[in-house]
Amino acid sequence: MNKYYSHDILVIGSGAAGLTLALHLAKYANVAVLSKSALNEGSTWFAQGGIAAVLDDQDSIEAHVADTLIAGAGLCHEDAVRFTVEHSKEAIEWLIDQGVNFTRENGKTDYHLTQEGGHSHRRIIHSADATGQAVHTSLIDQALQQSNIELFEHHLAVNLITQADDGYPRLRCTGAYALNHNDDHIHVFQAKVVVLATGGASKVYLYTSNPDSASGDGIAMAWRAGCRVANMEFNQFHPTCLYHPNAKTFLITEALRGEGAYLKLPNGERFMPRFDERAELAPRDIVARAIDHEIKRLGCKCVYLDISHKSPEFISEHFPTVKARCLEFGIDITKEPIPVVPAAHYTCGGVVVDRNGQTDLEHLYAIGETTFTGLHGANRMASNSLLECIVYARSAAEDILAKLNAIPQPDKSPAWDESRVTDSDEDVVISHNWDELRRFMWDYVGIVRTHKRLERATHRIKLLQKEIAEYYSHYKISGDLIELRNLATVAELIIRSAIERKESRGLHFSLDYPNKSPVARDTVLVPANFAGQNLIISKNRSVAEE
Structure with a gap:
């Protein structure tokens, strides 16, 4: 039976971005959070490396901004980069307040900071090699304690709902239809404000490090509802995914290379110094292309990532998850190299939003990997993704709260019509x-x-x-x-x-x-049913009309 739900805010997605926003709003409004599967099955849970932030006296906001701009190959929006980096420390402090247990130095009170590709300093705060799981666990625990947050697991959003108000020229978003996998019915979720936090779209590729949930749902729904998207051609391929017939999508964290792991050919020869002076610590696009080149040149199936020259104690302490997972496939990373191949990892483009996460459609926000903020440019720098989720979720929450009381209750939408369809016998x-x-x-x-x-x-x-x-x-x-x-x-x-x-x-x-x-130009695609009142695109944009 079809059901009808009404909340102040509807958040579609239960990862770091969605739960951060929900937690910031829960004191002031009632929030529904839709999770397309179990709460802990999104991309956040599987993030290994860490979160980039300026936390050390030897580091600086200017250095983090500069590194990000360089990695983005001239296409980052400097205002978005600076906004994100300037709010990095307070974002980490908020996560610590939520109970995230970041790794500390041995016998010290300071947090351990590691270094990854493209970074000029050690600025990656992490929880061993399972940072996403630590962050996600804490946010889920906090959300479960909030009476104003209602969590709906196994609910997959189908389409956004819009309505036109009398005397107002623009449509506004007022909810979504969602398929409940538990009863196989499509229900109506109505809200004053809707937030897309559905992650990226790397499942569009045959080989990916992402879980099955990364199917671009938010980007597709926003596009159908009349929102612009930008820079969708920039798909980041993580250089090092475990290559094994039984390993579906296991990422080998970039932190291994940050701690001295070498990329090698099947004959044991290092090859990255031939492609970039930063060698294994070059940005991901350079490393991924180098691996792809060597695999095609040699006709081999994979290359190898070797950290076995480090002590077993060091490896066990810093990379317990990678070590345990590789052992399941008979690979002892303390003694032998790891077979790796590139795999689709991150969607750098997405739904066009402003600094507060507002899309072209009134009262529809988007945050996290679903979006195009201008932060990542032509290549996301390692460990800026979770940072973007937290910073923009907090900014969106602040903007929503400032406007919420003035937003009228939406009209009740009709139930999903299934009267003219039949069950398929050709799945x-x-x-x-x-x-x-x-x-x-x-x-x-x-x-x-x-x-x-x-x-x-x-x-x-x-x-x-x-x-x-x-x-x-x-x-x-x-x-x-x-x-x-x-x-x-x-x-x-x-x-x-x-x-x-x-x-x-x-x-x-x-x-x-x-x-x-x-x-340097962004690629901005504009749908035929564009929802914006005024289309303003600056001179450094390239626009393609549908």
């Missing part, structure tokens, strides 16, 4: 299209691109979207179908953005346009 169509989509995205829109490959991808995505739309309109929807539909939308946005960029910059590398343009 094989979903699984086949899912596999085909992820495979051609990996082959044609991966680490290295060409115009011809992108044209092939364009042809394939149009055919797939036609099949998906037909299936969606005739059959009762399922979780797999919802995610496939969203992934197809995101794939189209990535392909279109990649075609627009006639240069190689950061994470986007084209054999047809190998040089970097002297002018």
Whole structure:
């Protein structure tokens, strides 16, 4: 039976961004948080490395800003970078207040700070090699204690709900339809304010470090509702995922390289010094392309990450999760190198938002990996992602609270109409299209691109979207179908953005346009049903109309 829920704020997503925002709002409003699976199954839980922040007297805000700008290959928005970095310390202090147990120096009261690719200082605060789990556990524990936060596990958002008010020219977001996996019905969640915190879209690729939940749901829903998206061509491929037939998506944290691990060819030779003077500590785009180049040059299946020259005690203390997981596959990292390959890891583009997380659609906010804030530019620097989640969630919460009392209650939306659909007896169509989509995205829109490959991808995505739309309109929807539909939308946005960029910059590398343009431009896609009242795009933007 279809149900109707009403709250002040609806948060779609239960990771670091969504729960941080919910906790900041809970004292003043009632909040619903939708989690598409269990609370602890999102990308936050699996984040290993840590959170970048200026916490040491030897470090500075200027140094962190400069490192981020360099890693972003000239495309970061400096105001967004500075805003994020300037609020990094207070974000960490808030997490500590929530009970996050960050690793301390042996026998000392100071927190242990590590270094990762692109950083000029040790500024990564972490909880061993399971920082995401430590952060997520603390936030979940805090949320469960709040009477004003109602958590809905196994609820997958389908579409946003909008309404037009008398005498007001713009639509506003007033809720969402969500599929409850527990009863297989679609329910209505109404709210004054809706916040997208659904994470990224790396599941669009065949090989990814992300959990199954990273299907670009928030980006696709916002696009369908009339919001701009930007820089979707910049997909970060993490250089080091465990290569093993039974290891589905296990990331080997960049902190290993920060603590001295070497990347080696099958013959034991180091190769990163040939590609960059920073060697293993070069930014991720450089390291991922170097590995991809060597794998293709040699025809080998993987390269190797070796930290066995460090003492077993050091390895066990700093990387207990990686050590234990590798041992499950018969790899003792204290004695032998780890086989690794690049895998899709992070979506640097997303829904266009301002500093407060406000999208083009009135009363719809977006935070975290779902968004384009301008922080990451053409390549996200390691450990800036969780920082962005916390900083922008806090900023969005402040903005929402300032406006909430003036927002009228939304009209009651109609229930989801399933009267003209039937149960499918051909779900094989979903699984086949899912596999085909992820495979051609990996082959044609991966680490290295060409115009011809992108044209092939364009042809394939149009055919797939036609099949998906037909299936969606005739059959009762399922979780797999919802995610496939969203992934197809995101794939189209990535392909279109990649075609627009006639240069190689950061994470986007084209054999047809190998040089970097002297002018840095964002790629902003504008939907036909654009929800904004005034479209204002600065001179350093490239716009493609639908």
